[in-house]
Amino acid sequence: MVVLLKGTAMDKGWIEIHDAGMYVAPADAFVDPVKPVQTALITHGHADHARAGHKHVIATPETLAIMASRYGDNFAEKTTPLPYGHSLDLQTVKIRTAPAGHVLGSAQIILEHNATRIIAAGDYKRKADPTCEPFEVVPCDIFITEATFGLPVFRHPDPASEIQKLLDAQALFPDRSIVIGAYSLGKAQRIIALLREAGWDAPIYLHGAIQPLCRLYETHGVNLGDLQSATIGERGVPQDYLKGQFIIAPPSALSAKWAQRLPDPMVVFASGWMQVRQRAKQRGVELPLILSDHADWADLLMTIEQIAPKLVWVTHGREDALIHACAQMGIPAEALSLIGYDEET
Amino acid sequence: MQAFAELLEHLIFSPRRQVKLTYLSDWLKQTPDPDRGYGLAALTGELSFKSVKAGLVRELASQVVDPDLFALSYDFVGDLAETTALVWPERDRVNIGPLLLREVVEHLQLASRPAASELVKGWLYNLPEAQRWALLKLATGGMRVGVSARMARLALADAYNTPVEQIEEIWPIISVPYTELFAWLEGKAERPNAEGRAVFRPLMLAHPLEEPDLAKMDLVEYQIEWKWDGARVQFVSAEEGVKLFSRSGDDINASFPDMILPIKWQGVLDGELLAGTPGEIGSFQDLQQRLNRKKPSAKLQETHPVFLRVYDILFDGEDDLRRLSLRKRRKHLETILPQLDTDKIDISTVVAGTNLEELNQMRDACRMGGLIEGLMLKRQDGDYKSGRIKGEWFKWKRDPLTADVVIMYAQRGHGKRSSFYSDFTFGAWRITDNTPELVPVGKAYSGFTDVELKRLDKFVRENTIQKFGPVREVAKSLVIEVAFDSLSMSKRHKSGLAMRFPRFRAIRWDKAAKEADTVETLQRLIDS
Numbered sequence: 066m067v068v069l070l071k072g073t074a075m076d077k078g079w080i081e082i083h084d085a086g087m088y089v090a091p092a093d094a095f096v097d098p099v100k101p102v103q104t105a106l107i108t109h110g111h112a113d114h115a116r117a118g119h120k121h122v123i124a125t126p127e128t129l130a131i132m133a134s135r136y137g138d139n140f141a142e143k144t145t146p147l148p149y150g151h152s153l154d155l156q157t158v159k160i161r162t163a164p165a166g167h168v169l170g171s172a173q174i175i176l177e178h179n180a181t182r183i184i185a186a187g188d189y190k191r192k193a194d195p196t197c198e199p200f201e202v203v204p205c206d207i208f209i210t211e212a213t214f215g216l217p218v219f220r221h222p223d224p225a226s227e228i229q230k231l232l233d234a235q236a237l238f239p240d241r242s243i244v245i246g247a248y249s250l251g252k253a254q255r256i257i258a259l260l261r262e263a264g265w266d267a268p269i270y271l272h273g274a275i276q277p278l279c280r281l282y283e284t285h286g287v288n289l290g291d292l293q294s295a296t297i298g299e300r301g302v303p304q305d306y307l308k309g310q311f312i313i314a315p316p317s318a319l320s321a322k323w324a325q326r327l328p329d330p331m332v333v334f335a336s337g338w339m340q341v342r343q344r345a346k347q348r349g350v351e352l353p354l355i356l357s358d359h360a361d362w363a364d365l366l367m368t369i370e371q372i373a374p375k376l377v378w379v380t381h382g383r384e385d386a387l388i389h390a391c392a393q394m395g396i397p398a399e400a401l402s403l404i405g406y407d408e409e410t
Numbered sequence: 411m412q413a414f415a416e417l418l419e420h421l422i423f424s425p426r427r428q429v430k431l432t433y434l435s436d437w438l439k440q441t442p443d444p445d446r447g448y449g450l451a452a453l454t455g456e457l458s459f460k461s462v463k464a465g466l467v468r469e470l471a472s473q474v475v476d477p478d479l480f481a482l483s484y485d486f487v488g489d490l491a492e493t494t495a496l497v498w499p500e501r502d503r504v505n506i507g508p509l510l511l512r513e514v515v516e517h518l519q520l521a522s523r524p525a526a527s528e529l530v531k532g533w534l535y536n537l538p539e540a541q542r543w544a545l546l547k548l549a550t551g552g553m554r555v556g557v558s559a560r561m562a563r564l565a566l567a568d569a570y571n572t573p574v575e576q577i578e579e580i581w582p583i584i585s586v587p588y589t590e591l592f593a594w595l596e597g598k599a600e601r602p603n604a605e606g607r608a609v610f611r612p613l614m615l616a617h618p619l620e621e622p623d624l625a626k627m628d629l630v631e632y633q634i635e636w637k638w639d640g641a642r643v644q645f646v647s648a649e650e651g652v653k654l655f656s657r658s659g660d661d662i663n664a665s666f667p668d669m670i671l672p673i674k675w676q677g678v679l680d681g682e683l684l685a686g687t688p689g690e691i692g693s694f695q696d697l698q699q700r701l702n703r704k705k706p707s708a709k710l711q712e713t714h715p716v717f718l719r720v721y722d723i724l725f726d727g728e729d730d731l732r733r734l735s736l737r738k739r740r741k742h743l744e745t746i747l748p749q750l751d752t753d754k755i756d757i758s759t760v761v762a763g764t765n766l767e768e769l770n771q772m773r774d775a776c777r778m779g780g781l782i783e784g785l786m787l788k789r790q791d792g793d794y795k796s797g798r799i800k801g802e803w804f805k806w807k808r809d810p811l812t813a814d815v816v817i818m819y820a821q822r823g824h825g826k827r828s829s830f831y832s833d834f835t836f837g838a839w840r841i842t843d844n845t846p847e848l849v850p851v852g853k854a855y856s857g858f859t860d861v862e863l864k865r866l867d868k869f870v871r872e873n874t875i876q877k878f879g880p881v882r883e884v885a886k887s888l889v890i891e892v893a894f895d896s897l898s899m900s901k902r903h904k905s906g907l908a909m910r911f912p913r914f915r916a917i918r919w920d921k922a923a924k925e926a927d928t929v930e931t932l933q934r935l936i937d938s
C-alpha cells in the first residue's frame with residue numbers, strides 16, 4: 066500500500082506510508098521499519114522500533130550499541146553512528162538527531178528537504194529521567210508524534226512520589242520480596258536510578274534478562290550502584306536473602322515459576338497503564354507504579370504547543386483524542402495509523 | 411484524605427486478606443479520631459450522603475472537561491468516579507492544608523444538593539488525583555474495595571491486640587465515628603457497656619462429629635440434646651424490650667412479632683425457633699413459610715405459629731453467665747423457667763443415654779416428622795465461648811437419605827462457576843396410564859469435584875435438546891445419586907415432593923435412566 070500525501074503550501078509529499086513503515090522517498094530510507102529494508106533510520110533501541118535484518122542502519126551510537134547487544138555485533142552490513150546534533154546527507158535529505166528523552170540513545174529524527182522540516186519523534190517523554198538526555202524542542206513544519214497515552218486520563222505523577230511507594234511497601238512488609246516488572250531497556254534502569262536518588266543504597270537484585278542492558282547503561286556513564294544477580298536456587302529452598310529486597314525482572318517473568326520461588330513476593334508493575342486502577346487490578350498487580358517512558362496527555366499537548374508545527378501526524382496509540390485536541394489548538398492533525406508498534410515499550 | 415486514598419488503593423490491589431488486614435490496621439493506628447471512624451464506616455458501607463449521587467459527578471465533569479474528550483476517556487476507563495478524578499483539570503492549588511475526612515463527612519451530611527456540588531468542586535480543584543478519586547468514592551458511596559464489616563472488626567482486633575469477640579459484642583451499641591470504641595481500644599476509657607442493652611452476643615457453634623472424635627470422647631462428660639430442625643435464634647429481653655436475632659446477629663423482630671413477648675424477666679437465651687406449639691411441633695417447611703416473610707399477616711401468624719425451644723442461657727439480668735460451665739448454666743436455666751411464664755417458650759430436654767450403641771440408635775431413629783436432625787453433644791464443664799471451638803460442642807446428624815434420579819435441566823452457575831453448567835434439576839419416574847414420565851423432584855449444585863464438574867458440563871453441552879434462555883434441557887440419560895436431609899410433601903412442586911438440601915453423592919455414568927427411582931419409592935421416605 067502506498068499513500069502519497071498531497072503537497073500543499075509545504076512539500077509533504079516526500080513521506081510515504083508503506084507496509085514496512087514510514088518511507089522517506091528522496092532519501093530512499095525508512096524510519097523504524099517493521100520489515101527488513103535497505104536503509105533504516107532508527108529512533109531508539111526498543112525491539113518494535115529497532116528490528117533486525119536491515120542492510121544499513123543509521124542511529125545514535127547508543128542505539129547501535131543496544132542493537133548490537135540484542136542482535137549481535139554484525140546485525141547489519143553497515144552502521145552509521147549519528148550522535149545528537151550531528152547531521153549527514155542522504156541524497157537530497159539532510160538528517161539530524163536530537164534527544165527524545167525516551168530511553169538511552171533515543172532520538173528524534175529531523176529530516177530537511179525542499180525547505181521543509183519534518184521531525185519523526187519516535188517514542189518520547191518530557192519528565193526528567195536520570196538515565197537519558199532530556200527531550201529537545203526543535204521547531205518544524207510537520208511534527209510526527211506518537212499518542213500511546215493520548216487521552217486526558219493519562220497524567221503521569223511525579224516519579225519520585227511513585228518510587229516512594231516502593232520504599233513504603235518495603236518498610237511495611239520487611240519479610241516480603243518486592244519484585245518489580247519493568248521492560249529491560251529503559252524502564253528497569255530508570256527505576257534503579259530513581260531508587261538510588263531516593264536514597265536506597267543496598268544491592269538491587271536483577272533477573273538474568275535485565276543484566277546485559279544494565280551493564281550497557283553503565284558503560285555509557287549511567288551509574289546504577291550495587292547490582293546483584295537474583296539467582297533462584299533449587300525448588301523448595303527458601304531464598305531468604307531476598308526478603309525485604311527489590312528485584313527487577315521483565316514483565317513476562319512475573320507470572321512465571323521463577324517469581325513463585327521468591328519469598329512471599331509482592332508483584333509491582335511499572336507502566337503508564339497502571340494509571341487506570343481496574344486495568345492494574347486485572348493484571349494481578351499488587352502495587353502499581355505509574356511510571357512511563359512516554360509523554361502523558363499534558364506533555365503531548367505541551368510539546369505540540371512548544372514546537373508549533375503547521376501540521377501534526379499521529380503515528381500510533383490513541384489518535385482520536387489527540388487529533389481533537391490539536392484541532393482545538395488550531396493545528397491540523399492527521400492519523401498515520403502505523404502498525405507494528407507495541408502499546409508501551 | 412491522602413492516607414485514606416493510599417489505603418483504598420492498597421485494599422483494591424492486595425489479593426490476600428492478611429495483607430489487606432495489615433494495611434487496614436496500620437491505617438487505623440495512624441489516623442486520628444474521628445477520621446478513622448468515618449473512614450471505617452465508609453469502607454463498610456455505613457456512610458452515605460443524600461446530597462451526592464452519580465448524577466452530580468457527571469454534572470461536575472461536564473462543567474470542566476470537553477464533552478468529547480470526557481466521552482472518549484469514560485469509554486476507556488469505565489468508571490465514572492475514576493474518569494472524573496483522572497481528567498479533572500490541574501490548576502494551582504490554594505494551600506488550605508490537608509483535607510480531613512471529618513471535614514468532608516461533616517460538611518456533606520449537612521449540605522443541600524447545590525451546596526454539596528460546590529463543596530465537591532472546590533475540593534476537587536485542591537486535591538491531587540488519588541485523593542480526588544478517594545473523595546468521589548467516599549462521597550458517592552460504593553467503595554467496593556472488599557472490606558466486610560467482619561474484616562473491619564478483625565483489623566481493629568489486630569491493631570489493638572484485642573479479641574475480636576469483645577469488639578463484635580459491643581458493635582451494636584456504638585455508632586459512627588466510633589470514638590468510644592477507639593478510646594477503649596487505646597486503653598483511655600472503659601469498655602462501652604452493653605450490659606442491660608438488647609444486643610446480640612456472639613453464638614457458640616458446633617463442629618460436625620467425626621468418627622475419630624467419637625472414639626476419644628468419654629460420653630459421661632457430655633450433655634446430650636436433640637438437634638432440632640428449626641432456626642437458631644438468640645432471644646434478648648432488656649429494659650428497652652425484647653429482641654430476636656438470627657444466628658448471624660440480624661434483628662428479626664419484624665418477621666416474628668408474635669415472639670416479641672411482654673415478659674418481665676430480663677436476660678439472654680440461646681435456642682431454636684420452631685414451627686407449631688410446644689405440644690405440636692410443625693415441620694421445617696411450616697417454619698420456612700414464616701422465615702421467608704418479612705412482615706407476616708395476622709392470619710399467617712395464626713395458621714403458622716412459632717415458638718422458642720431454649721437450650722442455653724447467657725445472661726440473667728445483668729449477670730453474665732457465660733463464664734459458668736454448661737452444667738451450671740443448665741441448672742440456672744431450669745430455675746428461671748417459671749419466670750418465663752408463656753406458652754411461646756419451652757426448654758429442650760436433656761437426653762438420657764450414655765453408651766454409644768444407644769446413642770447411635772437414637773440418632774437413626776431421629777425421623778420424628780423431620781423435626782430432629784440428629785443429636786447435639788456438649789461438654790458439661792465448658793463455658794460459653796463464641797465461635798466454633800474444637801472439642802466443645804458437636805453436632806451428630808443422622809445419615810442423609812439417598813435416591814437415584816435423572817438429570818433433566820442444567821443452568822450456568824455464578825461467580826467462578828459462571829462458565830460451567832453447574833446447577834442441575836433432576837427428576838424421578840412417575841407412571842400414569844402405563845406411560846413412564848420424568849417429573850422434577852429437586853435441584854442440586856454441589857457435591858461434585860472440579861473434574862466431575864467439567865465432565866458434567868461437557869455432558870450438558872453435548873446432550874442439549876432445547877434451550878430456554880439460560881436453561882438447557884438435556885437428553886434424559888444421566889443418572890445421579892443424590893443425598894438429602896429430608897423429604898416432605900409439597901403442593902408447590904409437580905411431584906408433590908420437596909427435598910431438603912439435596913446434593914450430588916455420585917454420578918452414575920454406568921446406570922441407565924430407566925433404573926432411576928420412582929416418585930412412589932421416594933414418597934416412602936417422607937417423614938411421618
Ligand SMILES: [Zn+2]
Binds near residue numbers: 109111114167188410
Ligand atoms: Zn519505545
